[in-house]
Amino acid sequence: MLALIDEHRTSDTIALDPDQLRPSPFSLTVYGDPSEEVEDLIASIHEHGILVPLVVAPGSEPETWEVISGHRRLASARAIGMTEVPCQVRSIPEGEARQAAVLEYNRQRRKTFSQLMREADALEQLWGAQANARRRANLLGSDRAECRNSDDRAAGAGRTDAAIARHLGLGGKDLYRQARTLWRMAASGDARAQSGVAQIDRGTRTIHAAYKDLRRRDRFGSDFRPTPYDVWAFRHDRAFGIPHPGSIPPALVAHTLHYFTTPGALVVDPMAGGGTTLDVCQSMGRRCLAYDLHPVRPEIHPHDVRLGIPPEAHGADLIFCDPPYHTMLAAQYAPDSVATASLNGWMEFLHDLARHAFEALRPGGYLALLLAAQTEKDIPAGFGYIDHAFLGYEAARQAGFLPERRISCPMDGAYLPQHVRRARTEGRLLGQVRDLLVMRRPSRPMEKPPFDLASTGNRPV
Numbered sequence: 001m002l003a004l005i006d007e008h009r010t011s012d013t014i015a016l017d018p019d020q021l022r023p024s025p026f027s028l029t030v031y032g033d034p035s036e037e038v039e040d041l042i043a044s045i046h047e048h049g050i051l052v053p054l055v056v057a058p059g060s061e062p063e064t065w066e067v068i069s070g071h072r073r074l075a076s077a078r079a080i081g082m083t084e085v086p087c088q089v090r091s092i093p094e095g096e097a098r099q100a101a102v103l104e105y106n107r108q109r110r111k112t113f114s115q116l117m118r119e120a121d122a123l124e125q126l127w128g129a130q131a132n133a134r135r136r137a138n139l140l141g142s143d144r145a146e147c148r149n150s151d152d153r154a155a156g157a158g159r160t161d162a163a164i165a166r167h168l169g170l171g172g173k174d175l176y177r178q179a180r181t182l183w184r185m186a187a188s189g190d191a192r193a194q195s196g197v198a199q200i201d202r203g204t205r206t207i208h209a210a211y212k213d214l215r216r217r218d219r220f221g222s223d224f225r226p227t228p229y230d231v232w233a234f235r236h237d238r239a240f241g242i243p244h245p246g247s248i249p250p251a252l253v254a255h256t257l258h259y260f261t262t263p264g265a266l267v268v269d270p271m272a273g274g275g276t277t278l279d280v281c282q283s284m285g286r287r288c289l290a291y292d293l294h295p296v297r298p299e300i301h302p303h304d305v306r307l308g309i310p311p312e313a314h315g316a317d318l319i320f321c322d323p324p325y326h327t328m329l330a331a332q333y334a335p336d337s338v339a340t341a342s343l344n345g346w347m348e349f350l351h352d353l354a355r356h357a358f359e360a361l362r363p364g365g366y367l368a369l370l371l372a373a374q375t376e377k378d379i380p381a382g383f384g385y386i387d388h389a390f391l392g393y394e395a396a397r398q399a400g401f402l403p404e405r406r407i408s409c410p411m412d413g414a415y416l417p418q419h420v421r422r423a424r425t426e427g428r429l430l431g432q433v434r435d436l437l438v439m440r441r442p443s444r445p446m447e448k449p450p451f452d453l454a455s456t457g458n459r460p461v
């Protein structure tokens with residue numbers, strides 16, 4: 001390919017005004033906006049100037065040039081206010097040849113996964129078009145030898161996944177196929193695949209791991225084997241929900257759905273976070289309406305649960321609530337979240353939540369309330385801990401719910417190794433107590449309990 005580029009060489013290095021240079025639209029599509037990644041380059045160009053000339057071809061307007069290689073250098077030169085940049089002019093024709101040249105010049109650059117996959121899209125198209133042209137030429141009986149330069153050999157192999165994987169330096173064809181599946185699902189708007197792509201771009205997940213997440217999505221399908229115990233100690237699983245502060249192990253939701261709903265049930269999550277409930281519902285055939293004050297996925301609708309449960313979610317079979325707790329993790333949530341409320345404000349929120357849930361559930365429907373005990377900070381004077389589950393129980397009872405089940409759900413991975421070491425040294429207990437309260441809206445208005453545990457003194461009434 002470089003031989004092809006050299007064929008188009010028309011000048012030695014000349015100085016051009018940056019105002020005459022236009023970025024290649026194709027390069028912007030594949031590699032994104034170059035001005036976002038030029039801080040280091042600006043410093044270097046400031047000190048040493050531009051050491052390697054840009055490569056340009058005649059632009060579509062007179063007196064302009066399209067940049068084939070050197071978009072980051074151009075962005076840096078503009079940022080510094082340079083009036084001339086060194087350029088080498090090539091007469092590469094517009095269209096496919098110019099796109100191929102852009103890809104070739106970028107071959108050795110360090111790329112994100114998204115940039116690589118956009119290159120793959122472009123290569124599939126370019127090589128596919130070349131292969132079609134060759135097939136047509138063969139049908140017309142033209143001399144096949146004409147096509148035998150190195151580019152055509154690449155193009156001949158280019159229709160295979162192995163050749164594209166090799167060209168991109170992405171490993172073998174199997175890994176490329178996994179990458180492509182993930183990329184296609186992300187392009188179709190799948191929020192979990194998009195999150196996987198973003199994680200690979202950031203270097204926090206491998207292609208293989210993100211692909212395996214996709215394959216585990218039916219983990220709670222027909223062969224789901226629930227635990228029969230009421231202690232649900234499960235681990236996080238990145239196949240469900242997208243990374244979010246306070247996200248929960250999906251098996252907690254799966255067990256709640258299994259024991260308290262039937263297929264087709266309407267499940268509502270008014271504080272959906274990264275969408276764990278949404279994804280588990282999808283894998284278990286439940287309908288789900290998800291809301292959050294600050295939605296992070298398109299399937300989660302913006303709504304403040306303090307205003308009630310939205311009308312379209314009324315008649316729900318189950319409302320799953322995983323609220324942020326009073327001040328815990330508050331720094332990780334938006335300032336208007338209930339996480340920043342005072343303890344009194346937070347308790348009021350719980351009472352409102354229980355009332356709203358009661359109104360929205362169908363008679364006989366369930367409220368599932370996940371609440372951890374607060375042991376670490378902002379504990380009122382004289383208290384060793386705040387029993388959020390107890391407060392939730394009171395709120396739900398006062399709203400009219402009947403207790404159905406209390407399930408122990410110890411927290412998974414809530415502490416970093418250094419926290420554990422420090423607690424050991426200081427002889428402190430680390431809190432992992434968390435409960436899932438499942439409360440039932442009575443089926444009939446007259447259904448009343450024989451006693452009221454929520455009243456002061458716990459005396460039978």
Ligand SMILES: C[S@@+](CC[C@H](N)C(=O)[O-])C[C@H]1O[C@@H](n2cnc3c(N)ncnc32)[C@H](O)[C@@H]1O
Pocket residue numbers: 241244245246247248270271272273274275276277291292293294303304305306322323324333334336337338339
């Ligand atoms: C603990 S997180 C939920 C995590 C979720 N279960 C998951 O697995 O990703 C609590 C969520 O409540 C949301 N939230 C806080 N105050 C809210 C409010 N008033 N209305 C709706 N959502 C709220 C926060 O934005 C946050 O996403």
